[in-house]
Amino acid sequence: MNDMTMTEEERPHVIRHAKGKRPQFYDTPGLDAAMSMIMVLANEMCVLRDRLDSAERVAKGSGLDLAAGIEALELDQDALEEREQRRQDFLQRLFYLQLKDADEAAKAQTEAVYNDTIADIAQQ
Amino acid sequence: MLNTFQQSAHSALPTATADEASRQEFAKSFKGFIQSGLLPGLTPVYQTRVSRAFEKANGRAPADRRDIRAGMVDDLYFQHYAAANRIAQELLWESVNGSVDRQLPQLIEKAKELSASTPAKLLIPEGFEPPRYVTALDIHCMPGGYCSEVCADDISVGALYDRGVYLYAMGYTGPDNDDMGRSVVNYLKRKMPDFKPRRILDMGCTVGHSTLPYKELFPEAEVWGIDVGGPVVRYAHARAAAMGQEVNFAQMNAENTSFPDGHFDLVVSHILLHETSGKAMPKIFQEAFRVLAPGGMMVHADLPPFDLMDPFTQFILDNETWYNNEPFWGAMRDMDQVALAEKAGFDRAEVRFDTAPMAVMEFAAAAAGYSQEASEHVAERDFTAGEFAPGGGWEVLIAHKPEEKALAA
Numbered sequence: 001m002n003d004m005t006m007t008e009e010e011r012p013h014v015i016r017h018a019k020g021k022r023p024q025f026y027d028t029p030g031l032d033a034a035m036s037m038i039m040v041l042a043n044e045m046c047v048l049r050d051r052l053d054s055a056e057r058v059a060k061g062s063g064l065d066l067a068a069g070i071e072a073l074e075l076d077q078d079a080l081e082e083r084e085q086r087r088q089d090f091l092q093r094l095f096y097l098q099l100k101d102a103d104e105a106a107k108a109q110t111e112a113v114y115n116d117t118i119a120d121i122a123q124q
Numbered sequence: 125m126l127n128t129f130q131q132s133a134h135s136a137l138p139t140a141t142a143d144e145a146s147r148q149e150f151a152k153s154f155k156g157f158i159q160s161g162l163l164p165g166l167t168p169v170y171q172t173r174v175s176r177a178f179e180k181a182n183g184r185a186p187a188d189r190r191d192i193r194a195g196m197v198d199d200l201y202f203q204h205y206a207a208a209n210r211i212a213q214e215l216l217w218e219s220v221n222g223s224v225d226r227q228l229p230q231l232i233e234k235a236k237e238l239s240a241s242t243p244a245k246l247l248i249p250e251g252f253e254p255p256r257y258v259t260a261l262d263i264h265c266m267p268g269g270y271c272s273e274v275c276a277d278d279i280s281v282g283a284l285y286d287r288g289v290y291l292y293a294m295g296y297t298g299p300d301n302d303d304m305g306r307s308v309v310n311y312l313k314r315k316m317p318d319f320k321p322r323r324i325l326d327m328g329c330t331v332g333h334s335t336l337p338y339k340e341l342f343p344e345a346e347v348w349g350i351d352v353g354g355p356v357v358r359y360a361h362a363r364a365a366a367m368g369q370e371v372n373f374a375q376m377n378a379e380n381t382s383f384p385d386g387h388f389d390l391v392v393s394h395i396l397l398h399e400t401s402g403k404a405m406p407k408i409f410q411e412a413f414r415v416l417a418p419g420g421m422m423v424h425a426d427l428p429p430f431d432l433m434d435p436f437t438q439f440i441l442d443n444e445t446w447y448n449n450e451p452f453w454g455a456m457r458d459m460d461q462v463a464l465a466e467k468a469g470f471d472r473a474e475v476r477f478d479t480a481p482m483a484v485m486e487f488a489a490a491a492a493g494y495s496q497e498a499s500e501h502v503a504e505r506d507f508t509a510g511e512f513a514p515g516g517g518w519e520v521l522i523a524h525k526p527e528e529k530a531l532a533a
Contacts, residue, residue, distance in 0.1 A: 035208075
């Protein structure tokens with residue numbers, strides 16, 4: 001056992017889930033899962049921020065003061081536009097469901113219409 | 125006070141990539157935030173809206189921790205608090221588990237190598253059956269619990285526990301996770317300077333965090349750590365070797381060890397009792413009495429009984445029972461431990477509860493991330509339910525076995 005020549009699939013792996021039913025804390029279905037996902041994302045965001053911090057510190061150790069350069073950086077018109085575009089794109093993706101809801105309202109796409117369509121098509 | 129405490133490395137401990145280390149730090153920070161940022165809000169939430177709503181609905185004030193819980197579980201603030209606690213626990217284990225998994229074959233080999241390098245004994249009996257109270261649920265949601273083995277010579281849950289418990293304790297138990305053992309030894313040395321135990325038994329030692337200080341501070345003594353988990357004692361043996369301590373470990377049940385009568389001068393346990401059961405706890409006290417030599421001491425460092433606190437504090441502490449796979453956490457605190465010790469054979473006059481002050485401020489200041497100021501802050505807090513290692517020190521149950529002369533009289 002524990003042969004170093006084993007492949008990644010063959011070798012032993014740790015157990016990933018704790019034995020025991022997980023309690024639910026919220027009344028709203030799905031909110032427990034959503035909160036967990038939000039915190040996992042927050043975790044990864046902190047990992048990225050730490051990594052950027054490390055990049056700045058490593059660069060500084062090699063004589064390149066990235067952090068000071070970042071603070072002193074003056075954005076030209078192209079950069080301003082690029083960043084604003086990126087932020088707006090991000091917000092659009094973040095509010096995808098709300099925007100979808102508005103789009104459905106604008107196009108009168110209701111649940112009833114959707115169900116009627118399924119029934120209709122089944123009979124065509 | 126910013127918590128920048130860092131665990132000391134040793135050669136059995138899993139290492140972390142930069143990203144794994146950041147994930148783990150986040151889990152520790154999140155726990156710290158819940159304790160300092162969210163926990164305090166439970167008091168006003170209870171006092172203002174929850175107790176009033178309960179009174180309105182039931183025509184009486186909440187009487188005990190069960191009433192308080194019944195009211196609190198419907199409150200959104202409590203739901204966020206309890207969910208955050210649970211998620212932090214899950215993130216914590218996952219952040220370490222992924223790291224352990226990445227390097228598991230190397231960790232197993234390293235542990236074998238370390239174990240082979242020490243004359244200290246390691247006993248893993250064939251066909252040992254761990255008790256149901258540790259296998260029915262994975263205690264404190266640690267995947268795999270203390271006993272699961274994914275291959276021969278497995279130490280994975282030992283490695284997971286070593287790193288995970290450091291994060292769980294947010295470093296409050298010092299760079300080597302050993303504050304409980306160290307605090308009990310300090311206590312004994314101060315209260316009983318003439319007490320020189322020749323053999324010491326640590327029951328439910330897991331990876332030996334609290335066991336090693338006994339060897340360090342009583343270097344002449346023969347020290348044994350026992351636990352029902354095979355992988356954790358295997359890891360404990362390797363870890364002790366990595367830290368240069370000759371400490372023996374065995375997979376044994378504290379209810380029924382294979383040591384002879386009167387073998388030890390000191391029998392201790394640290395955060396063991398609340399992970400046993402209503403039937404096991406009296407047997408553990410009896411077994412401690414049996415293996416103790418006349419004049420020996422039994423010391424259990426665990427959590428204070430409920431009868432010492434108000435119902436709201438009880439309610440907060442009991443959340444562990446409901447949300448963290450700690451089935452005996454609440455019930456253990458309702459047990460009359462002094463009576464149990466008396467039933468096991470100790471003289472009631474020789475059994476007492478006391479507080480062993482945290483040793484963390486005395487030794488930590490030299491370690492990475494442990495400023496003197498921050499270590500003192502941890503050691504000198506007031507008792508606050510729901511905080512890890514509630515301030516004031518560790519609660520210890522101490523029992524003294526009579527000398528033979530007294531027995532004969």
